[in-house]
Amino acid sequence: AQRVTQPEKLLSVFKGAPVELKCNYSYSGSPELFWYVQYSRQRLQLLLRHISRESIKGFTADLNKGETSFHLKKPFAQEEDSAMYYCALFYSGNTGKLIFGQGTTLQVKP
Amino acid sequence: KAGVTQTPRYLIKTRGQQVTLSCSPISGHRSVSWYQQTPGQGLQFLFEYFSETQRNKGNFPGRFSGRQFSNSRSEMNVSTLELGDSALYLCASSDQGGVTEAFFGQGTRLTVV
Numbered sequence: 001a002q003r004v005t006q007p008e009k010l011l012s013v014f015k016g017a018p019v020e021l022k023c024n025y026s027y028s029g030s031p032e033l034f035w036y037v038q039y040s041r042q043r044l045q046l047l048l049r050h051i052s053r054e055s056i057k058g059f060t061a062d063l064n065k066g067e068t069s070f071h072l073k074k075p076f077a078q079e080e081d082s083a084m085y086y087c088a089l090f091y092s093g094n095t096g097k098l099i100f101g102q103g104t105t106l107q108v109k110p
Numbered sequence: 111k112a113g114v115t116q117t118p119r120y121l122i123k124t125r126g127q128q129v130t131l132s133c134s135p136i137s138g139h140r141s142v143s144w145y146q147q148t149p150g151q152g153l154q155f156l157f158e159y160f161s162e163t164q165r166n167k168g169n170f171p172g173r174f175s176g177r178q179f180s181n182s183r184s185e186m187n188v189s190t191l192e193l194g195d196s197a198l199y200l201c202a203s204s205d206q207g208g209v210t211e212a213f214f215g216q217g218t219r220l221t222v223v
Binding site for chain 1: 215216
């Protein structure tokens, strides 16, 4: 079955420290993976997708098919990075179904 | 460009009632998806509509239904409300569905008492 797992509910780091938000997936096909972010009192928005290989706000994520992982990383956390982060797997075909992980709250302390 | 608009923002209903939620997608977008967000289950896919046709459906009971109009606006309906239906309902639009970026609305907070 298709599944996305984010093992940490809360990740707390100090400003300037490296950040790694973990995401593991279960999918038999070729995965399309995304990271969405929700800042306080704002709507859910796309942060990055693996197919575009972009770096957004200093965040990067590499798809590791061998480990079925798509961890989100940033070398130096900023206070404004504090938010809820969701890893999502696009489920096949041409429909708009996203399977989300449970989310990880990132708290960056000053 | 206006974002995805969901109305109403908040609703309180009684068990057994029915409710209709509305979603206006970004202009030009033809795909609208609905998600239920709860603290226990997270974000769960309800269904997706594209050009007035339901293309995909999640694992929810038949009490949950939806439709899409010719202007791409979508509604979802929940009949015979249960306490467990209390959740934030999110709508997302994209131009084609698929792997194109989904833009989310701010959600409708439904409370069933």
